[in-house]
Amino acid sequence: MTLLLVWLIFTGVAGEIRLEAEDGELLGVAVDSTLTGYSGRGYVTGFDAPEDSVRFSFEAPRGVYRVVFGVSFSSRFASYALRVDDWHQTGSLIKRGGGFFEASIGEIWLDEGAHTMAFQLMNGALDYVRLEPVSYGPPARPPAQLSDSQATASAQALFAFLLSEYGRHILAGQQQNPYRRDFDAINYVRNVTGKEPALVSFDLIDYSPTREAHGVVHYQTPEDWIAWAGRDGIVSLMWHWNAPTDLIEDPSQDCYWWYGFYTRCTTFDVAAALADTSSERYRLLLRDIDVIAAQLQKFQQADIPVLWRPLHEAAGGWFWWGAKGPEPFKQLWRLLYERLVHHHGLHNLIWVYTHEPGAAEWYPGDAYVDIVGRDVYADDPDALMRSDWNELQTLFGGRKLVALTETGTLPDVEVITDYGIWWSWFSIWTDPFLRDVDPDRLTRVYHSERVLTRDELPDWRSYVLHATTVQPAGDLALAVYPNPGAGRLHVEVGLPVAAPVVVEVFNLLGQRVFQYQAGMQPAGLWRRAFELALAPGVYLVQVRAGNLVARRRWVSVR
Known part of the structure; x- marks a missing residue:
């Protein structure tokens, strides 16, 4: 066995790292020069057994790199295996041309410092590896304009602040459990990190009339949330809207009145209700909206702007407001908008729509939406959520701010921002998801220079919503x-x-x-x-x- 270990730092173009195969650690393989068109002193071949590989040790600045191999093989496809530190990937390369050619297997993120790499190419030859730095710019900022032309000064100021930070900082956010008398999620974050979230999301779930009819106890109230916000905290509100009527009470189906927001636990037909504006069910829709308007009015009276996120995850179909497809949903969204903004005069609302993958036809329209969010519950705690971000940028980039409105995991902010993923804010869902986040990860994110926590918020009420201040x-x-x-x-x-x-x-x-x-x-x-x-x-x-x-x-x- 040939064994050669060298600490490698080769650069070609600015910032590029180039690793010549013949200078690596050779395990079961050998340097050859029979073929033509290689670089350096030769290439490495003889990848015949699963354990055969060439290994490198190198240093790199922190960032995203495109991984490119200079390879040659005679068959149409060749299987490869690549390991960089603890990250591993396998796949197949497709032959291009008759000699050596370059093949890329995508991008990886490297922290600053020393790294190791091992590469296998069955029945092929490796000439070199190039790590090409990839630079991602900030997301395009949308126009400095809210959908509500009569938005309050504080709502405009908050939106101007969010625009100014988009692509510069991500706001730390947290969902609060409505069934705790104390702010347990906020307290947990403070105890672990020493900091508070800049933004907290609360739920108006129990103000739905069909929940109040059952004597629900309000463990927290809008007055509590207003007190938390004070003059600088940022409030987001959602509404798990219990269906206005037609709840299913059947323990054999695991359906009780408190599950009345789920499609499976109500027979309420939103399409039929909207189709007949003289019907009792349409009247009940308006009744429910009016009840919630009274709670939202408290925030307007306290001069608290609200990131208002109703009717979330509609395209998933698991909530009744999305059970009948995109057209009734959009009709309901616009009814809610018109009723709250124009009938009740609520101008402190910044409207946040929650997008689901592949559901562009559900979008209510720019005239009714200010921010687009995505709720992501990934199995992998290190998931980058790139596909979610990329889809939202393709659909809404340069038109709307994009936020991670719910998440069951906490992405590494240092990594995702190097990939150009700059959510306006993230909001971790409450327990058990919050406590499943690694405390070290939670602390690192809350102390990142790329994240804003409550103690780092500027006087956002002084921001002015016009183009020269936000872009x-x-x-x-x-x-x-x-x-x-x-x-x-x-x-x-x-x-x-x-x-x-x-x-x-x-x-x-x-x-x-x-x-x-x-x-x-x-x-x-x-x-x-x-x-x-x-x-x-x-x-x-x-x-x-x-x-x-x-x-x-x-x-x-x-």
Whole structure:
């Protein structure tokens, strides 16, 4: 057995780590030079047994890296196994060309410091490994505008604050159990981390009339929540709405009145109720909304803006408000909006819609939604939730803020933000999920420089909702044209002072797809035209000139 161990730090392009196979630790394999087209002194071959591998030790800065192999094999497919530290992946590579070629297996995240890698390629040859740094930009900020044109000053200020922090910080949030007289979830977080969440979500569940009719005890009240909020705490409210009538009381089906928000425990037909506005069931819908309006009014009277998240997870079908499909749901959402905002004059509400995967047709519309959330309950405590984030950015990027409105796990914020995943806030569901989060993870996240806790909140009530305060586009006079454009992008920017100019283009997933560094430029009008081979879609064009920045949305068409 050939055995060679070298501490490797090879760089090609800026920040790239290149590991030549022949310089690794060889276990059951050997260096060869029979084939042509390899780099360095040769390549490694002889991966015949499952334990045959080449291993590397290397150092890397923290970040996301695209893993690229220089390989050659004669068959159409070749199986590989890759281990980096404790992370492991297996799969197949597809042959391209007749000699050595590059194959990528995706991206990995590396913490700063020393790492190990082991690679196997059955019946193939490995020339090198490249770890190519991947830089994700911030998500595109949506317009500085609420759906309610009469929103209160404090609601506007809170929204302006959320916009200003989007892509810079994630707000720490927590769901509070409504069946505890004390704030047990908040207290637990404080005891573990020494900090409080910036945002707490409460549930109006027991104010549903069909629950109050059974003499439900209110362990917590809106007055308690208002007292917690004070002048700086951020309140989110949800409503597990017990059906207005037609509850199923059948222990054999595990159905009781307190499960009346589940589809399985009510025969209430929301589509039929909405179809007949003269019906008793339609009247009961309005009755329930009016009861909840009275509770929401308390927050408006106390000048507490509310991140209002009703009718959540509708597309899942497990709640009665989503049981009849997207059209009745959207009709109910709009009825709720009109009744609360225009009939009851509740202008302290920031409307949060909860999206479900693959359910774009359920969206009520931009005129009725301010923020889009996602409720995620992952089996893996280290899940990045990239697919959820990417889908939301594809659908709503540049249009709406995106939040992790419920989560059963707590992602590592240092990792997900390196991937460009910047939720506006996260909210951990109450026990048992909260206590299942590793206390060390909870503490690290609450003390991360990328997370805001209650003690770190600024005076968000002083924020003003207009574009120049929430997005620094006014720092530079920037024009991009034609818009839409087919391949050719013209950029014009007025430079108030001499400065180095950098032009970047990001897609709605936050991935940088183009960069141009112009170097130092004199004050005055600066122009450039770029030929961009980009897929049709919406992009964010960002121009930096020293410490000044401007951003514009640009649409690419064919």
